[in-house]
Amino acid sequence: MAKLNQIIAVEKGVKSKAQQELTGAHRDLAKPVLLSGISRTYQPKDEEGEQLPPESTRVQLQAESVLRSTAAALTRLFDVTATKDWANCEARADVTVDGRVVVSDVPVSYLLFLEKQLTELHAFIRSLPVLDASESWNLDASTDSWKTEPVRTIRTKKVPRNHVKAEATEKHPAQVEVYYEDVPVGYWTTVKFSGALPARRVNEILERVEKTQQAVKFAREEANGAEVTDRRVGDAVLGYLLGP
Incomplete structure (x- = not known):
């Protein structure tokens, strides 16, 4: 039985091949000369008339045949994509940081969302203002900010x-x-006041974000390693659309 990550790995190639088939079929069917044929024979008016050889051009492309080959290529794409999407609904994993389950039973689609958001959050945390290290700061409860002596x-x-x-x-x-x-x-x-953050606080948050990023990647790999059930959708859809 295939695994989800294997299906994901082949999906791009299957999609590319199906697109090439569809583009080629569209291009060929737009050439009337490939679809046209002719057969002509000549008979002189009397026995003394000039004899001319017959002329013929064969049909080089059958639209029905193009439909069959296109359906075959698209059927594979429909099946691979269906297998992936159905599996994505079922494949789940826990996000675990330092032995603690932060989020449990997370579907792959949400793990991908988390990865993107954590990347953006990491960049945001790195840009946070930090207190001037050349000063000695103390938290002032009355102003909810940091101040110097x-x-x-x-x-x-x-x-x-x-x-x-x-x-x-x-x-x-x-x-x-x-x-x-x-x-x-x-x-x-x-007395100087500041609303910035201590470097220690920023570094602590960065460390948590980075650990969670790793945990989400591990969870995605675990979920993508789940076994999948092949879905046969292409025949049903394309059989109805392009069938006799």
């Missing part, structure tokens, strides 16, 4: 000062140079 810094103000380079004399005024001095005028106390 207060940091006190001095606020300064530039105050002009005069530097006398040369004292005034009877002949020359004093030479004075103006410069600015930073003078402390107050203090800033700064």
